[in-house]
Amino acid sequence: MFEQHNIEYKSSWHDDYLKWICGFANTQGGRIYIGRDDSGEAVGLDNCKKLRGRYYYRSGSVKQELTGSALNEFLLKRAGRTWDDVVENRASFDDIDERTVGVFLRMAENAGRLPDINGVSTPELLEKLRLAENGQLKRAAIVLFGKDPGRFYPNTFVKIGKFADNDFEILFQETEEGNIIQVLDSVLRQLNHKFLIRKISFEGMNRIETLEYPVVALREMLLNALIHRNYMGAPAQIRVYDNKLSVWNHGTLPEGITLDKLAQSHSSYPRNPIIAEACFRGGFIDAWGSGIMKIFNSCKMAQMPAPSIEEDGGGFMVKLFKDKFSEEELHKTGLNARQIVAVQYVKEKGKITNGEYQKLNNCSRNTASIELNVLVNKSVLENSDMKGAGSFYKLNIIAQ
Numbered sequence: 185m186f187e188q189h190n191i192e193y194k195s196s197w198h199d200d201y202l203k204w205i206c207g208f209a210n211t212q213g214g215r216i217y218i219g220r221d222d223s224g225e226a227v228g229l230d231n232c233k234k235l236r237g238r239y240y241y242r243s244g245s246v247k248q249e250l251t252g253s254a255l256n257e258f259l260l261k262r263a264g265r266t267w268d269d270v271v272e273n274r275a276s277f278d279d280i281d282e283r284t285v286g287v288f289l290r291m292a293e294n295a296g297r298l299p300d301i302n303g304v305s306t307p308e309l310l311e312k313l314r315l316a317e318n319g320q321l322k323r324a325a326i327v328l329f330g331k332d333p334g335r336f337y338p339n340t341f342v343k344i345g346k347f348a349d350n351d352f353e354i355l356f357q358e359t360e361e362g363n364i365i366q367v368l369d370s371v372l373r374q375l376n377h378k379f380l381i382r383k384i385s386f387e388g389m390n391r392i393e394t395l396e397y398p399v400v401a402l403r404e405m406l407l408n409a410l411i412h413r414n415y416m417g418a419p420a421q422i423r424v425y426d427n428k429l430s431v432w433n434h435g436t437l438p439e440g441i442t443l444d445k446l447a448q449s450h451s452s453y454p455r456n457p458i459i460a461e462a463c464f465r466g467g468f469i470d471a472w473g474s475g476i477m478k479i480f481n482s483c484k485m486a487q488m489p490a491p492s493i494e495e496d497g498g499g500f501m502v503k504l505f506k507d508k509f510s511e512e513e514l515h516k517t518g519l520n521a522r523q524i525v526a527v528q529y530v531k532e533k534g535k536i537t538n539g540e541y542q543k544l545n546n547c548s549r550n551t552a553s554i555e556l557n558v559l560v561n562k563s564v565l566e567n568s569d570m571k572g573a574g575s576f577y578k579l580n581i582i583a584q
Contacts, residue, residue: 190214295467409433
């Protein structure tokens with residue numbers, strides 16, 4: 185092939201050729217071949233190891249180099265593919281767990297979102313769900329139904345840890361491995377039996393046990409982490425504390441979606457659309473883009489503090505808070521340091537008087553009265569029925 189308007193051959197490298205690259209990029213594209221003479225014959229290249237290919241991405245006014253999993257996602261996107269849509273040449277249908285397929289089929293039948301599945305074989309089902317192509321499994325099939333997804337992709341497991349409040353001391357931990365459907369069940373069971381306290385109440389003679397957090401919220405948080413995570417990155421992680429719980433998955437929000445939009449109705453741009461579509465057909469999720477709203481609504485119905493959502497360490501994190509009166513929650517309400525100290529005092533002692541507030545915070549009676557009234561107006565504390573010298577303040581449990 186001879187040189188053309190968009191093809192250039194260069195026998196050696198010079199930094200000036202970057203101008204040619206920019207010229208191609210600003211018009212209709214083109215290619216520069218380094219190590220070929222004018223007729224296109226290979227002539228070799230000295231010190232070729234010094235030429236290291238780099239990919240850069242411009243976000244706003246910031247130029248960033250793409251590496252690792254971010255580069256992998258970028259190249260797949262340029263090719264019009266997603267990670268889960270790629271054929272896994274190392275896998276065969278023997279790597280599919282038939283029991284998991286059976287669970288999926290029962291849920292899909294109940295959901296009514298996958299018609300004409302009676303009597304279908306596993307290969308036919310996977311082709312129908314776009315999890316296989318021309319008799320070959322895609323990565324999505326391994327993640328959803330594989331006997332051992334970790335054999336192909338090492339970080340498919342979920343880490344669960346119980347932490348002290350200092351965030352560094354881990355008290356105990358577990359790891360759950362398997363495909364998405366297996367892990368969804370095993371993680372929820374681990375949380376139920378080992379990591380979370382079950383509250384006991386009675387309705388007549390019936391004993392009722394409920395978890396510290398809404399099961400709907402926990403399930404949606406876990407599904408979000410498993411379906412939308414970056415499978416080339418770190419494993420999903422659940423951190424459990426005395427007063428809060430967080431679920432983190434690797435992978436930042438897609439373009440067009442911001443944190444403030446997540447708790448509202450929004451379009452969905454799933455990182456792994458093949459996995460997401462199969463989970464929808466199977467009845468595991470109701471609709472794309474509704475998971476975060478369900479988390480917020482379930483916490484509201486349980487009269488718990490609103491969850492927090494944030495991008496953290498190259499990933500996405502959702503936090504649930506058990507205690508409305510934790511320091512982290514009180515800061516959100518705009519209370520000052522003295523008021524927060526007073527609330528922690530009430531949590532420990534059960535009540536506080538105006539005089540105790542003064543002594544605790546080294547402030548005047550007038551300041552104590554003003555700030556205690558603010559705590560009452562914000563429904564953090566409530567007045568006792570007593571008046572005068574015997575009056576005190578206690579936590580407003582009903583408002584919680």
